[in-house]
Amino acid sequence: MKFPAISRFLPDWRNALLALLSAGLLILAFPPFELWIAAWFALVPLLWAVEREKNSRSRPFVLGWLFGNMFFFGTCWWLTFAPITYADFPAPLAYFLLFCVTSVAAVFPGLFAAICAFLLRRFGSIAFLSVPFVWVFTEFLRYWLTGNNWNSIGYSQAFTRLTLSFAGIGGVLFVSLICCLINIPLFLLLFWKGQRHVWNIIFLCLFAILMIFATVVIPARTNIGSDSKQVVAEVTAIQPNVPMSGLTLDKWRDLRKEHVQLAETALTKIRENRSWHYKPPNLIIFPESPMNFMYEDDPETKEFINGFAKRNSVNVLFNSAEPDASNGKYFNSAVMVGAEGKEVAQYDKIYLLPFGEAVPFPLEGILPGFVGNFSYGREYDLLPLGEAKAGVMICFESHFGQLSREYVRNGADVIIEMTNDGYLGPTPVLRQHLANAVFRAVETNRPVLRVTNVGITAYINERGEVLDAADSYVEATRVWSVTKSDGSQTFYVKYGDWFAWLCTIITVGLLGLATFWKNRIFRNRE
DSSP: OOOHHHHTTSOOHHHHHHHHHHHHHHHHTSTTTOOGGGGGTTTHHHHHHHHHTTTOSSHHHHHHHHHHHHHHHHHOGGGGHHHHHHSOOOHHHHHHHHHHHHHHHTHHHHHHHHHHHHHHHHHGGGGGGGHHHHHHHHHHHHHHHHSOOTTOGGGGGTTOHHHHTTHHHHHHHHHHHHHHHHHHHHHHHHHOOSSHHHHHHHHHHHHHHHHHIIIIIHHHHSOOOOTTSOEEEEEEEEEOOOOSSOOOHHHHHHHHHHHHHHHHHHHHHHHHHOOSSOOOOEEEEOOOOTTOBOTTTOHHHHHHHHHHHHHHTOEEEEEEEEEOTTTSOEEEEEEEEOTTSSEEEEEEOSSOOBTTTBOOTTSBTTBOOSSOOOBOOOOOOOEEETTEEEEEEEGGGGGOHHHHHHHHHTTOSEEEEEEOOGGGOSSTHHHHHHHHHHHHHHHHTSOEEEEESSSOOEEEOTTOOEESOOOTTSOEEEEEEEEOOOOOOOHHHHHOSHHHHHHHHHHHHHHHHHHHOOOOTTTTOO
16 A cells, blocks of 8 residues: 655655665764774765755655664664663663654754755755755754764764864864765765766865864874973772662672772872872772762761771762752762861762753653752862862763863863763763763863773873773772863863854855745756
8 A cells, every 4th residue: 555645755765775874884983883984984875865865855854864863773772771771671662762762863864964955956066065064053953952962973083083183173063074074075976977076176175184284283282291290189090880789788888998998009009109209189089870979968978988088188089969958959969078088179060961860941840850850050160189170070961062161261170070881781882971081181182080980981181092991890990190281272162162153154044045045046057
């Protein structure tokens, strides 16, 4: 039985396969595969399919939606791990719910394909110049409407220096544009039958200029000189490998003691191996974990941590649920206790996980949060590290470039990330989350000290190099030195998402021009 009313919205099956092929190639660019170069040509089949369906108003959108659904499903399947493992969800139900989520996220690649087809109908082959800008616009739109830009195509470049360095100019979305830009000449070379040689020359020249800029100009301007600077603090990162379930009170107390034992063992080694007279302040960092410290409301925990800090003459930074006196709820906080055994600083998490830690307006009060219903932090508090200052990102916050940017604008010399990905199991999320932190380091030209419960604990330098990484799902300690920065700020720190806004203006302007400009002098020009 045929359904003409429906079939006219459906693309040719061959074009649908091209869109799915494109998604499959892009999946390969992300962990666990990390074939980052695949992002340079993954969009080619999708663009070919869109070009073939450009005369339809609806089919390009469906192609983009198919592409997006397969891509998000294929890179974020690990979201099913927690409900299946800890909530006894039937696997089919968990994957169905994931499909519902990816179907919403896929709307944005659908918009990308629909806009590209519209511009191709109106302007002809010259519209291919707009493809990278349209892609960045739809990624930026996803970020603003959903508060999430997980696995933006730019993140596929986190573990290669060639394109990563552009993040210091325009953030991760600038790198997304570079990936899209590289796709265009390859597409024109393989499939375009018009004036492809002219456009290939244009795109290849742009690509050559960008690569020279990435490999010569940007590194020369990047502050990488920390070896010659005086160490102002030492950080001991504790990866305790706390299990996600089965935490009885006795087990909880045993694990808390184990935190301290790991820290004191590391401190003993530091003091035995110290070869200089100057003793920089030491900071012990416990990661976010399911142990749920409540420093202010639990006198026994407060006494325990205060005593540990005072006994060892160290500062201690840990994750804690701290009361919000204004409404009776709690903040998800990072609390620092000083060597005198008293609290010296506190940061309250600003970017809470939607539907996990807080339910967004207007659903607040109607739906419960899966983890809790925390208050939103309001201050970009910096923590003292000797003569240096540190900003803190708690778990999901490493996804937000504007947070680390604001820290550096306020004088941060280093960024500390405290996170726990244990609920999501030994899955690609560990490396995908790490990719976020890599970009925050390059965007701000500040090292990121990543301290995790199960992995991946690592020191990420200003160039985005992941150093001294601990194995996952094991107990581990790491000791890192902190130096004071020279206070320089990258273009991204100074001006934020300027490039994403520029792409938005260009895309909206082209849509307006294509809609209202009657004299279509570029249409059908080949």
